[in-house]
Amino acid sequence: MISWFQGSGGRHSHWVSANRLLRPPGSMPAAWALQGALDAPPCANQSCTPRDLVLLGFAHVPTLRPLLAALFLATFLLTLLGNALIVLLTALDPVLRSPMYFFLRHLALLEISFSLNIAPRLLVTLLRPGQGVSPTGCALQLLFVLSCVTSECFLLTAMAWDRYVAICRPLRYGAIMTPRLCHLLAATCWLAGVPVSLVFTVWLFSFPFCGPRGIRHFFCDIAPLLSLVCADTRVFESNVLAATVLVIMVPFCLIAMSYIGVLVTVLRMPSATGRHKALSTCASHLIVVILFYGTTGVIHLRPKASYSPESKQVVSLSYTLVTPMLNPLIYSLRNKEVKAALGRVCCHRQESGPHE
Numbered sequence: 001m002i003s004w005f006q007g008s009g010g011r012h013s014h015w016v017s018a019n020r021l022l023r024p025p026g027s028m029p030a031a032w033a034l035q036g037a038l039d040a041p042p043c044a045n046q047s048c049t050p051r052d053l054v055l056l057g058f059a060h061v062p063t064l065r066p067l068l069a070a071l072f073l074a075t076f077l078l079t080l081l082g083n084a085l086i087v088l089l090t091a092l093d094p095v096l097r098s099p100m101y102f103f104l105r106h107l108a109l110l111e112i113s114f115s116l117n118i119a120p121r122l123l124v125t126l127l128r129p130g131q132g133v134s135p136t137g138c139a140l141q142l143l144f145v146l147s148c149v150t151s152e153c154f155l156l157t158a159m160a161w162d163r164y165v166a167i168c169r170p171l172r173y174g175a176i177m178t179p180r181l182c183h184l185l186a187a188t189c190w191l192a193g194v195p196v197s198l199v200f201t202v203w204l205f206s207f208p209f210c211g212p213r214g215i216r217h218f219f220c221d222i223a224p225l226l227s228l229v230c231a232d233t234r235v236f237e238s239n240v241l242a243a244t245v246l247v248i249m250v251p252f253c254l255i256a257m258s259y260i261g262v263l264v265t266v267l268r269m270p271s272a273t274g275r276h277k278a279l280s281t282c283a284s285h286l287i288v289v290i291l292f293y294g295t296t297g298v299i300h301l302r303p304k305a306s307y308s309p310e311s312k313q314v315v316s317l318s319y320t321l322v323t324p325m326l327n328p329l330i331y332s333l334r335n336k337e338v339k340a341a342l343g344r345v346c347c348h349r350q351e352s353g354p355h356e
Contacts, residue, residue, distance in 0.1 A: 052132025052134055053134075053228075055125045055220070056217070057126065057218025059216070062129075065127070066126075069126040072119060073119075076115055076123075079119075079321070082325065082332075083112045083115075086104060086105065086327075086338075087105050087108050089341045092345055095337060099182045100162055100166070103182070103185075104331060106155060106186045106190075107288075107327065110151055111323075113148060115320075117219075118218075118219050118320045121141065122218045122321075132213075135209070138220040142201050142220045142221065142225070145197075145219060145220070145221065146197030147196075147197040149319075151192060152292065153247055154193075156255060156288065160285065161254070161258055162177060163258065163282050164258040164259075164262055166281070167262050167278050167281070167282075196247065203236060203239075204222060204226070204229075204236065207229040207233065207236075210229075213228070216310075216313075217313060218313055218316070219316075222240060223312070252289075259282065259286065262278070262282060265278075266279055284330050287330050288323070288330060291319075292319055295315060
C-alpha cells in the first residue's frame with residue numbers, strides 16, 4: 001500500500017526530528033528533501049494536490065529549461081524513429097531473420113518502452129514546473145524503470161551468448177539457437193525484471209513519506225525517493241545494493257566471459273579476413289554494452305555520498321535518453337546487412353508504389 005504524504009505545518013517539525021532519529025548515518029541526507037521542498041514550485045490551478053509529488057528535474061538551471069525541452073524532445077523523437085526502423089527492418093526483411101537480429105528487435109522494443117516511460121514526464125517537468133505526479137503514478141514509473149533496466153541487462157547477456165555460440169560453435173549454431181529457444185530467452189528477459197521491480201517498488205512505497213514533496217530528479221528513482229522517507233531504511237538499502245550487484249554484475253560477468261571465449265577463438269583463426277569478420281559482428285553489441293553498463297554502473301554502484309543530485313541527473317540522461325537514441329545508429333552504421341536491408345525495403349516500397 002502506498003503511504004500518502006502527511007500534511008505540512010505543525011507536522012513538519014515532527015518529521016524533521018523523526019527523520020534525524022530514524023535515518024542511519026550512512027543513508028541519504030534529509031537536506032536533499034528539505035532543499036527539494038524549498039525549490040518545489042507551488043501548485044498552480046489545482047495542477048497538483050498536497051499528496052502529489054513534484055519532480056524537480058533541472059530546477060537548478062531554470063533559464064535553460066526551454067532549450068533542454070527542445071533538445072530532449074528531438075532526442076526522444078530520434079529514439080522512437082531509429083528503434084522503430086530497426087523493428088520494421090528486422091521484421092520485414094527476410095535476410096534479417098537470424099537470432100542476432102531477433103534479439104536486436106527486442107532490444108529496440110525495450111528502448112522504445114524505456115523512452116516512452118521517461119521522456120514524456122521529463123518534458124512535462126521542464127515545460128510545466130510544479131506539475132504534480134500522484135504517488136501511484138510515481139510508483140508505476142519506478143516499476144517500469146527498474147523492470148526495463150533489469151530486462152536490458154539480461155537481454156544484452158542473451159545477445160552476447162548468441163555471438164559466443166555463433167563464433168565458437170559455428171557448426172552447432174543452428175541446432176542450439178532454435179526459434180523456440182530464442183523466443184524463450186526473449187520472454188525470460190522481458191519478465192525477469194518484473195519480480196525485482198515489483199518487490200522494491202511496493203517495499204519503498206510502503207514507507208511513510210513525510211514533509212517535503214520535491215524530488216530532485218527528472219524521474220522517480222529509488223535514491224531521490226529515499227530522501228523523502230522518514231523511517232529506518234537500512235534493511236531496504238542493503239537489499240537494493242545486493243540486488244543491484246546481482247542484476248548488473250552477474251550479467252556483466254557472463255558477457256565478459258562470452259567475449260573472452262570469442263577473443264580466444266578469434267585469435268586461433270588462421271585467416272585475417274575471418275578474424276575481422278568475426279570481430280565485426282560483435283563490435284556493435286560490445287559498444288552498446290560499454291555505453292549501458294558504463295553509465296548504469298556509475299549511478300547504481302557508486303557510493304551515494306560521492307555525487308550530487310544534479311550530477312546524477314546528468315549521468316542518468318546517458319542511459320535513459322542518449323543510449324536508446326544511439327543504439328540504432330550504432331547497429332545501422334556499423335552493420336552492412338542492416339544498411340542493405342534498409343535499401344531493399346525502400347526500393348521495394350518504391351517499386352510497389354505505382355502498382356498499388
